[in-house]
Amino acid sequence: MACVLVPMTEAIITTITARVIKSKEEKSVQDLNSTEDTGSMEKIPFSRKLKWLNNMLWGGSGLLVFEHIWHGEIVPWFPFLTAASNAADTAEMLNEMATVGVGMSLLVTAVWLAMVGMTSAMEKKALKEQPPEETA
Template sequence: MGCFVAPLTEAVVVTAAAVIVRQKEKKHRDQSQNLANEKKEGISSRLFRLSKLLFGGAVLLIFEHIWHGEVVPYFPFFTAATEGDEAVIEMWQEIGTSGVLMAVLCTLVWGVIEVLRYIFAKKNVKKVVAE
């Protein structure tokens, strides 16, 4: 019913963190001319990749819930919220279990992707140095 709330919330928090980190990276880059010449990817771009993954998953979940009639475009937005207290409790349990699990799984997949990117980047650097 509302499992998209957890990944959507994480996406908003990660995006805010990425914006803050990007501002700090830019400020640090402006102060240091050495970093301005580097082509190294910053943490902010990695965080933006995670937020895009989370936002994309949340949008797909929202679409799926709209398709099944669980989310409506008028207040209270969740059809379970109009069905009584037991349905609302069930909705919050779904958010806390399925939603959190999906958000954690997206974050773990992103982490694996970042580790693989790091490993492949190291191998490419070794190839270039060997040549």
């Protein structure tokens, strides 16, 4: 009915968070610009990892909105959600948002956390295997 609103809300929050983190990372990179590039392997910035979650949430929400339009659950006129037109349907919609919607958000976030965990482990392994920097 409107379960897609929950991951969409999460997507808005994570997009704003990613922008803030990215600007902070860019600032810290500018501060470090005085040091020369050593050519060593660098970690993937957290803002880029957060972008993976954004892409999953926005992409998934976009296709689910299409599905809701297909089934006539989202309409282009007020109140936009057919379930919001009467109290009984609204209660059912809210229940679906609390169960299915929250479930969707949790599953996508859990998969993203697993991706970040695996990537971090691979980064640590790669950094360990990297030969020590040569001193001039």
